[in-house]
Amino acid sequence: GENVEQHPSTLSVQEGDSAVIKCTYSDSASNYFPWYKQELGKRPQLIIDIRSNVGEKKDQRIAVTLNKTAKHFSLHITETQPEDSAVYFCAASPNYQLIWGAGTKLIIKP
Amino acid sequence: EAEVAQSPRYKITEKSQAVAFWCDPISGHATLYWYRQILGQGPELLVQFQDESVVDDSQLPKDRFSAERLKGVDSTLKIQPAELGDSAMYLCASSSLLGSGNTIYFGEGSWLTVV
Numbered sequence: 001g002e003n004v005e006q007h008p009s010t011l012s013v014q015e016g017d018s019a020v021i022k023c024t025y026s027d028s029a030s031n032y033f034p035w036y037k038q039e040l041g042k043r044p045q046l047i048i049d050i051r052s053n054v055g056e057k058k059d060q061r062i063a064v065t066l067n068k069t070a071k072h073f074s075l076h077i078t079e080t081q082p083e084d085s086a087v088y089f090c091a092a093s094p095n096y097q098l099i100w101g102a103g104t105k106l107i108i109k110p
Numbered sequence: 111e112a113e114v115a116q117s118p119r120y121k122i123t124e125k126s127q128a129v130a131f132w133c134d135p136i137s138g139h140a141t142l143y144w145y146r147q148i149l150g151q152g153p154e155l156l157v158q159f160q161d162e163s164v165v166d167d168s169q170l171p172k173d174r175f176s177a178e179r180l181k182g183v184d185s186t187l188k189i190q191p192a193e194l195g196d197s198a199m200y201l202c203a204s205s206s207l208l209g210s211g212n213t214i215y216f217g218e219g220s221w222l223t224v225v
Contacts, residue, residue, distance in 0.1 A: 034213070043201060043216040044153065089152055096141075096165060098214060100152045 006101030023090035114217035128190035135204030
């Protein structure tokens with residue numbers, strides 16, 4: 001079955017700098033890749049997603065890239081702000097299932 | 111904006127007691143999920159429904175957990191008897207269709223503490 005690995009587990013960046021979180025997947029049938037942000041004590045919320053027919057998608061300071069050949073996708077956050085501090089989860093969907101990564105704790109240093 | 115409704119938000123129960131959580135998905139969403147999230151970990155799928163049918167319950171501890179969605183709308187997740195290790199946030203989620211590419215929307219979660 002599908003397996004999703006996410007790195008790093010913790011990422012600390014200076015406010016204003018960029019942050020990149022990477023995920024790899026194993027099942028070439030996966031065709032949908034969402035990213036969720038979860039603030040402490042709150043529910044996961046979708047921040048951006050990408051489908052396998054697209055290589056890159058951008059929404060203001062957030063972008064996601066997908067490399068189907070290498071089976072990896074990444075989340076890019078530019079001009080990081082304190083409110084970006086949270087745990088970020090990637091996921092991959094080969095069928096009706098959504099397989100989650102283990103999460104990355106993003107810390108924004110003032 | 112439509113939301114997934116869950117109750118109760120917080121529940122403290124004693125070990126060996128029964129506890130139940132309720133979820134009302136976004137109107138029209140055929141697919142409903144129950145996840146368990148232990149502090150510091152990612153969400154773990156317990157059960158997935160398509161309408162009233164179970165699509166996946168492979169990770170549901172069936173000796174103590176049960177879930178139903180009798181009319182294909184709202185759903186109940188029950189734990190009996192509760193154990194200390196069940197302390198977690200129980201998240202309900204829904205999506206409009208079964209299958210890849212459909213956005214999953216989460217409710218605010220139900221925090222369970224077993225003492």
